Every structure is written in C-alpha cells, then in structure tokens.
Amino acid sequence: MRDEEKRTQTTHRLVTRRRLLALLGGGAAGAVLAACGGSASPTAAPAATSPPPAPPTKPAAVATSAPVPTNAPAGATGATPAGGPATKPAGAVSPAATSATAASAPAPAAPSAAAKPAANGTAAPASAPAGIGLIKGPFPGEAQTLTGAGATFPAPLYTKWFDEYAKLTGVKVNYQAIGSGGGIKGITDGTVDFGASDGPMSDEQLKAAKGEILHVPMTLGGVAVTYNVPEAKDPLKFTPETLPAIYLGTITKWNDPKLVADNPALASVNKDIVVVQRSDGSGTTYCFTDYLSSVSADWKSKVGRDTAVKWPVGIGGKGSEGVAGEVKQNPYSIGYVEVIYAIQNKLGTGLVKNAAGKFVEPQLDGVTAAAAAAADKVPADLRVSIVNQVGDGVYPISTFTWLLVYKNMADKAKATALTRLMWWATHDGQKFSTDLGYAPLPEAMVKKDEEKINLVNVNDQKAFPGQ
C-alpha cells in the first residue's frame, strides 16, 4: 500500500509540476493553464457580453454655465475688476473667461462676442488679406501624411486646424499631444516631421538637434492661475510676490497677510494651501516657471525655468487636465493651466498683477497685449518670451506656442506639405483661434512667420511652392 500510494503521489506530482511549469511559462497565468490541460469549464464568460444597442451620445461636456459676453476692449483697462459678482457661485469662472467658453463651445457658433474685441485689439491679428486663401486645395507632389507631436497647450486648436486642413487639401496631419518636452525630443531625434512646444528650445537643445531648427509661432495663449477656495466670491488677486511664495512654500496658508492684503475675503480662511503642478514635461510649466523666474530672484536661483522642474512643494497632475482635475477635487488648492482648461472645468481663475501694477484676467485681450508689448523685442530666431511684459492691459503669464521644424529638410514631398500647412495655419487658420480661446497672431509676427516658412528648403531649393 505504501508503494502504491507513493506511485500515485508521484504521478500526481508530475502532472502538477507540468501544470505549474505551464503557468510559469506563459506569463498570462490563468489562461495558459486552461490551454495546457486545465479541466474543462462551464461556458460562463462575463467578459464576452455583447453590447446592447446604443442610446444617443451625451450632450457637450463643455457646457457653459452662463455665457456672459463682455466686450471689454483689448488693451484698455485689462484691470477690470471682473464684470460683476453676478450669478456665479464660489469658484465659478469670471465673466470674461465665460465669454471665451461660449466661444469655445463645440458648435460652429457664429463669431461670438469674445472674437470681436480681440479683432479690434491693439495688435491687429492676421486679418490682412495678404497670404490668406493662398492654399486652395491639394498640391501635386506633396506628402499625404505628416506627423507632429508636442504641446498639449494648443492641442485643441491644432486638432481643429488639422481636421479642417485634411478637408481642404487631403493632407492628413497626425498630431499627438504628448507634451512640449515630447515635441522638442521628437524633433531633436527626428522621430516626427515637426515638433510643437510652448517653451522655446534652449541653445543646448538646439545644438543637440540633427540640423538647424526654426521656431515658427503659431498662436498665443495665457496660463491661468486657478484655485478652489469656496469662500472666495470674487476672483482672487495674485501678485509677483505672492505667487512665487506660494509655489516656493513660503506662503502656506490662505489667510497669510500678504494674500489678505489684496484679498480681504481670505482673512477668515485659515486653511493650508494645496499646491498643484504638472507632473510631465510641459510648455505650460515652462511659461509659468518662466514668469516666476522673471519676477522672483528667489525662484530663479532655487528652481529655475524649464518644461519640467523640481517643485519645492505640491502634488502633480498629468497634463493640463490632470492639474485642472486636482484643483477641482481639492478644496483650498491652487494650480496653473492653459486658460481653456480652467474654463472647461469651471474653475476659479485669478487676476495677476502685471508689471504696470494692474490686476489682469487671463483673457485674450491681455494675452494679445502682452504680445504687442513684446513686439519690438522679438529676436531673429523668434524665441521670444512674453511673460511679465509692461503695459496696462498685459496679462503677465502669456506665451507664444511654436512649431519646431528643420530648416534643411531631405524629403521634398514632406517639406512641401509642411510649409504649405504652416502657411495655411498662420494665415487662414488664425480665424479658428478666438473660438477656441487662443489669441490670433499679431500681423507683424505673421510676416516673420512667412520669412521662416520661406527659409525651409530641400537641397537649397525653397520648399514652399507659394500656393
């Protein structure tokens, strides 16, 4: 009997061993077992349920609470103490921002209130007919696909452009919003046809690239300081002193005297500030830290500016939405996002004191004014920072966003397609900007873009065919 038992045990053991080894071999643990002689099982398969018929899709997520059109002329007094307390509850967007929301609604709404004042703004956008309508349709010999990657900041505008552009010319421009850092890396390694970034490349990065890279400004936007403070009924005011201090962790409470000085409503808010930042490489971060560096020597020496930095305090959200989400979910938090993301998530957006001492909202006019103020400082390579510009209406945390392309390209078909795309975007494409919350390029900048586009060449032959 002893022997008998031993033998059965050995057989048993061998079988088991085989099953165990099978388990180890396959990786997909349980499933492999089934394949390698697992006993038959009933046919229950919850995962394989066939989908029931679909009800209609939901309405827009970007539902606007109250589209209050403000017609504040650009550049005039950007220091508008925010329309009125009106109907909004704590943390609601300011009226000016709301007007942009209305404009950004997905429906092809008629040029809304927000678009007009911007068009009449200090820096006239590319309404000049020259260059518009040059790209009429497909062009023989151009590449049918282009690949770009980079900034999330202008992604809503870019995907709109490329959708329209595909309809116009048939050229499919694949754009992947993986972050500005990704755009810079992509063009440096040449793994994409063009990069996109809200932060200009550094000299060091330009050296690492496979050839000379051109910066072509595409549009303008502002980085909103967004917060979640239930007690704050009016937009909070931030200064070049308080913002760096909050992000350095030297101001830790909402009722800090420095904050209360501008915001009496905060006097009773004895709460810790939850600081939120981007966790990934981001042009928004570049713009924001660029601003902090330009107003605070302390920040400049301790942290500096880049697409990713070592944050002294705070929690991280992935992408602009991640930051917006964290701010939304955490009472008494503060974060920074491109304006459109704050609006879409109905977050409070703060006023920021500019170099002229005025508190300005993050809206198109303030951004346009910032670009106008920096107009004569634009260097030849167009790597211009427009944070903290001087001017009454200037919103100080504004930035251009660039396409990054090689000046000397090898592939003629791609160079043709790319230059035509850039021409179209910087001319015809500008009309989509305001609807999505971006500021159109100043006319002077469009002229500079044209020069850059004309520089792109294949074997010393100009790539842009002129139509």
Place this chain on the structure above:
Amino acid sequence: MSGRGDRCFELTAAGAAAAAIATLGALALLLLVYSWPSIARYGLSFFTTTDWDPVAERFGAAHFVYGTVATSIVALLLATPVGVGAALFIGEYAPLRLAEPVSFVVELLAVIPSIVYGLWGFFVLAPFMRSSVEPALRDSVGQVPIVGTLFSGPIVGKDLLVAGVILAIMILPTVTAISREVLRAVPDTQREGMLALGATKWEAIRHAVLPYARGGIAGALGLGLARALGETMAVTMVVGNSSSRITGSLFTPGYTMSSAIANQFTEAAKAIHFAALVEVALVLLLVATIINLFARLLVSRFASGPVGA
C-alpha cells in the same frame, strides 16, 4: 537526404530559438549603453538621492523606487489573503461544480488589459477611495500613533494607496492560480492524516496543508510581486505622478519606476534626463527579473522537490 532535411529543419528551429536569446541580449545591452551616461555620472547615488531635477540635471531615483516598493507592498498585503483564500476555497472547500466557475472568473481577471483597470481606477476607484475609504481610514487607523502616519495628510485620491489597490486586483489571478496549483500538489495524505486525528478541516489546512505548501505559495506571491513591479498603465493613471516628497503616508501622490518612464520617456529632451530614465528601466528590468527567477525557483522546486511528510 532526409538527414539533410532534418539538419536544415533543426537549424531553422534552433535559429528561431536563438532569436529569443538574441533579443534578450540586445535588450540588456542597449539599455546599458543608453543609460551609461547616467550610471557613470551618478553611480550609486542614483538610488539614494530623491532629487529629480531636470533643470539642475540632478537625477536620483529614490522616489520611484520608494513608490514602486510601497505600492507593491500594499498590493501584496491585500492580494495575499484574498488570493490564497480564493485558492483554498477552490482547492479545499468548493465542490467541483462551483470550483471551476470560480477559478475561471478569477482567471478572467488576468485577461482584462491593464489599461482597462486604469480606466476603471481613474473614474471609479480613485473617486470612491477619495470620498469614502480614505477619509474613513484617516479618521480611524489614522489616529493610531506610528501606524497612523501611513494614513495621514491631505487626501487627493490619486496616491500610493489607490495604486496599491489596483495592483492588488491585477495580481490576484496570478496569486490565486499558482497557489491553487501548489495546493493541488499537496499530497492528500497530509490532509487525511490530520483529519484522521480528529482535526477540523481548517485545522488540517492550517497545520498540514499550508505549512507544506509554504514555499510554493511564497513563489506564487513572488510572481505576483514581479507582475506588480512592472505594471505601468493602471498605476500611471491613479498613482498621482508626483515626486515632490516622501512623507511616509500612503495618501501621498507618488511615482513608480514604470509610471515615471511612461510619463517622461518621450519627453526627456535632455540627454542626461533620458539616460536617467533608461537607467530606471534597466533597474526595473533587473529587479523584476531577479524576483521572477527567485519565485520560479521556489515554485518549481516545490513542484519537483522530494516527497515530504
């Protein structure tokens, strides 16, 4: 003639087999080459410093290692009782008619892709943890000295604890399936001997089955751990992706090695930043490999070892 055909055939097959070795070799070599600037520059301090500062070009991966270790431990602590319990149920208690569907359902958990767990964690688990579980933990266990530190601080909902819970779910099928096989390999004489002495079923399991299966179950846990270490997408979506500090609290948003790679790899524009990330991948590779091998050794030794008892 047939000899030549055979020879060709064998060589072709051997060539395919060699491809596996070649792939592995190329993989290790390439990672080593690409991470070399970082290895040479930071040496061992890479693992001891918490700086991850792309501006100043100081890179230390201690945060990521910490996040990986913390989430994996949480996952193991949660998955062990459930996984081994389910295996005991399937192997020791349930009648065959019930055991098969239960094991099938648990195994299906292994089939669901990581990204789907991530989606679920992002939209369902994280908000639930933030609104219900974590405040409750903070108000109860969080008040206990020492242990309480684990459950203190501001609640964000995207943190090490949530990532640990998602990981626990994901390694559950691994732990269950292998534990079940290990239990099946325990000779019946073990159980019968105890039962003959008048022990209850639980006592038989507790004193005869589990001690016997100890090594194999440890191996099952090891394989689960290896899977948890390398999981990327689900973790990335709920872990918070922040490396600002190590607080000791599980409510802190963190980074794991894999999520750091997923977040930053295509964005690391600076050469040294990129090299540092590849080094993180290399470390991940080494750690996962070592744990995997060790666990396999445990399980296969259990499966083939000399008859005990």
Place this chain on the structure above:
Amino acid sequence: MAAVSGALVARRPLSQALPGELRRRMVDRIAMSLIASTALLGCAVLLFVVSYVVVRGAPAIDVAFFTEGPKPYGEEGGGVLPAIVGTLSMLLLASAIAIPAGLGTAIYLSEFGRGAFAHAVRFALDLLAGMPSIVIGVFVWSLLVRQVIGRFSGIAGAVALAIIMIPIVSRTVEEILRLVPDALREGSLALGVPRWRTIVGVVLPTARAGVITGVMLSLARAGGETAPLLLTALGNQFLSFDLTSPIASLPVQIYNYAVAPYEDWHTKAWGSALVLVSVIGCLSLVTRIATRRARL
C-alpha cells in the same frame, strides 16, 4: 478511513460538543466563511469592473463609433475606427513575426532541445515572459524608433507586441507538443518518414488545437498592451494602414481619451474598453472551448 472519522467529528450535534471542541468548530466555521468570502470578493471585483465597462461603454457604441475617426478636441461625435484598424494591423504584423518564431522555438525545445543551449533558450524565454512591458517599449524605442527606422511607426509597435507574444506562444506550444505521445513520432519514423516531416506532418497537426490556443492567448495579451505602444506606435487621429508611420491603437486611444477633459471622450474611452474586453474575452472563451474539444 480518515475521511470517515473526520466526517464523524463534523457530524456530531453541537449540543453534545465538548467546550474545547465547540471553540474549534466555531473557528472552523469562521475560517470557512472567511475563505469563501475571499473567493466571492475575487469574483465580485471582476463583475464590478466588467459591469462598469459594459454600462459606461455601451452608450458610446453606435455606427459612427466603428466607422469614423476622432473629432478635434472638444467636438462631439466621431469614432475609433483608426484605433481598431491600427490595433488589428499591428497584431497582424506581430503575429507574422511571433508565430513562426514562437513555433520554431517550441519545436526546437520539444523535439531537439537538449543541453546548455536549450536551457539558455528556456531561461531567456522565462525572462522575456516576466519582462515589464514598458521595458520592452524602451528597448524597441531605442532600437527601432531612434535607430533603425528613425521614427515612430506601426512596425515598431508590432515588433514590441511580437516580443511580448513570442514567449507565450513558444512556452504554450512547447507544453502541448510534449503532450503528443511519442508513439506517434515513433510510428512515423518507423515508416521511414524523415524527422522534419514527422514533426510538420504528424506532431504539429496532432497538437493543432494547442497551437491555436497558444497563438490566441498571446494575441489576447498583446491586444491589450498599452505602455510599449505609447513609446513606439505613438498614435494617429486619422485612418491609416501605413505601418511605417505612427498608427493608432485601441489601448492608447483609451488612455488619451480617459485623461482628456472631455466627457464625450470619456464615454468613448469606456466604449473602446468595452470593445477591447469583449474581443479579448471572446478570444479567451474560444480558447477554452478549443481546449475542451481537443481533449474530448
């Protein structure tokens, strides 16, 4: 005999139980219910996840979902056709690489493999099987995206998926081939059939179901991989069959849609997850049925 005495102990009515024994039996009961509840918990988690995917994903499923591409940010409608096409074409190419390689490896290991080389191959396969998929992504990026091809591409994505599939195919098939009785091989060889024809003509067909199973398992695993594709195939909002360019895939699409700030995209992410889970669930189910039929 042992079982009988155990049963006797268990059957004695509680009222007659000794105090110590009562405690022991209580502990037994508690342990049993705890163990049963862990199994229940495991099943509940699966049902919970799957039901969420079905309930949240079903509203996204309509004709446009399968026939159109994504819309620009913030615009409603569109679908995930490019992602479905991309996933399928990458899986196709990955299979074209992984099935021959995996089969060859399996045949070598089960039919020829002896000694140190076979040992090394098994070891390498074990390591590859346990490799975190993100590491495979880093490898393929470094090799193909940066060096050989020089750009993000569907080919790079397919190679990454193939590396994930090879160990699954080869180890599964090897196990199945080992189950083929030696008598079959011997019979064939005895008839003067060369070894290679014996393997191709006798052994493989006998193990057919198992081979298919291995391939399906690997497909189910590779079809849901996200991390390596993020680094290799990138993505594409347009329909593309061109594997030399970046191409969309369902898992990456789910990730991008989930973290974006648009409710409509969230719904589409759930819908894509539903499609993915359904297809992978079906593959697993078919695998099970095939295995059962093979055993009958």
